[in-house]
Amino acid sequence: MLSTLPLSGKQLRSIARAQARINIWHGAVRSGKTVASLLAFLLAVAEAPPSGLIIVCGRSLQTIERNVLEPLTDAALFGPVAAQIRHTRGATTATVLGRTVHLIGAADARAEGRLRGLTAALAYVDEATLLPEPFWVQLLARLSVPGARLLATTNPDSPAHWLKVGYLDRAAELDLRSWHFKLADNPSLSPAYVASLSAEYVGLWRRRMIDGAWVVAEGSIYDMFEEQLHVVDELPTMSRYWVGIDYGTTNPLSAILLGLGDDGLLYACAEWRYDSRARRRQMTDAQYSAALQGWLGGLGVEPEWTFLDPSAASMMAQLWEDGHPGVTRAKNEVLDGIRSVATAFGAGLLRVHRSCTGLLGELPDYVWDAAAAAAGEDRPLKRGDHSVDALRYAVHSTAHEWRHLLPRPGVTTDAAA
Structure with missing residues (x-):
């Protein structure tokens, strides 16, 4: 097993079934979706064809380092496999299981230009809802190698967000699989930690970050004020x-x-x-x-x-x-x-x-x-x-x-x- 953490049935199923062109893990914070998606990414790197680039995208290089590379290099999470992940902080490439991986930040719509001309076999996207839609569209166009896949994670946003409306809601029309996670789906969290984290979110954020719901921001902002x-x-x-x-x-x-x-x-x-x-x-x-x-x-x-x-x-x-x-x-x-x-x-x-x-x-x-x-x-x-x-x-x-x-x-x- 690539991870030293206990894995739920939902995590294991998502890893095994992430064979669609677009694969999305979405839901609550600390719900286990990131670990599952990273395990699926490691398996995808090992299976990726030699032609075509492997890309990791996020809001910025710093968020990619924090949310993707730091967990991958944590032996407490990924055991001996962590030693096969190499990256120098600030560099725009990393080595994962012997393959060169290109790191691309996408803070605004102009980042879409960084993808032009690329041919990719595999892409991993961290916090997809924070990326500009033109970047996402261009990234999918660059995944042109036969069998190319995109793996992405995100916390929920508005139900009118482009990722929800244009992709998750159209899964039956697209070559897309998705898995929804709630905080309770993570078997590695203690009940005390779950209760503590739940106490930190109220209102809109509790519904999104704890329940993992795609809900609209509506009504009074401080509806808990009495x-x-x-x-x-x-x-x-x-x-x-x-x-x-x-x-x-x-x-x-x-x-x-x-x-x-x-x-x-x-x-x-x-x-x-x-x-x-x-x-x-x-x-x-x-x-x-x-x-x-x-x-x-x-x-x-x-x-x-x-x-x-x-x-x-x-x-x-x-x-x-x-x-x-x-x-x-x-x-x-x-x-x-x-x-x-x-x-x-x-x-x-x-x-x-x-x-x-x-x-x-x-x-x-x-x-x-x-x-x-x-x-x-x-x-x-x-x-x-x-x-x-x-x-x-x-x-x-x-x-x-x-x-x-x-x-x-x-x-x-x-x-x-």
Whole structure:
């Protein structure tokens, strides 16, 4: 056996039956689909005809190294076979079972040009939903050697995604086989780990990443938010503070003070917000900076870091000039940031003080863009999102500071109740 891990019946069947032109493993995170697909890939390399290239594709060279090559070279996963995988970090080729394998990153549609002129016998695609459709189409066209195969893995996305609509839903018309995995399909995971991972996903992400469902982003983004649970009238003693700022000139500027309480919970402690349209007067960056310093001074707080909308270059320069504490660019990966906030709310880790009226007004009305969802894209509706963006900047940019506070399996706390 090529792997030292216990394999489920579904994994073994998928490996044995991955003989179609297109073979796709899709489903939940850590569900065993990657190990099964990599084992199938090793067998396919061993059987591949000498003519035609062998290609591994992913979002970038770095993701290929992390998601494909590092597991393949792990003796704990693949035993003695791991010694037959050779790669120098940063190189665009690797050696797998004595065959040269070409590594191609596909960050955007322009990457399709890297495939032109190639003749391939075998391709492995990591996280197929993250690749541009033109790249995928061109890759299939390059697989022209008799018996050529494509093997791909992916987590689910929108049900309108091109991979779902154009390929998985048309499996009966195409030379395509697919296997759907749920988290429970991985026999190598302990029940405690499964429970812990399940606790980290809520809402849309739980349905996709744990249940492995191709579901649309619809309705309220923070549907786990409940006023009775998440809104507080009193605050505990805080041990740490951070600020998130969403910058606006004609739109409102919103600042959220995020605190870590001595009780181990996160709190949106206070909010400063200025709406130039409502006030009928715009403020300059210097006036904003002075007002923010006055607000924090009145609270008697000096935050460790101030996370600012990365596009607000002029405001950032003003805050630096005025000596505002710890000014830095916020992490602005929108979907990852929303997931961080949703995780904190869902675990009962994040609370909002009742004085944050702008934030409390926006949270229930922060919804997915239905038109974008119909086109296969997850995107919030750009409406009334200034305070929720400020909260996202603070919570997501400090995720490494608070993830260890998430409730552990089997432990009941007031926060998780």
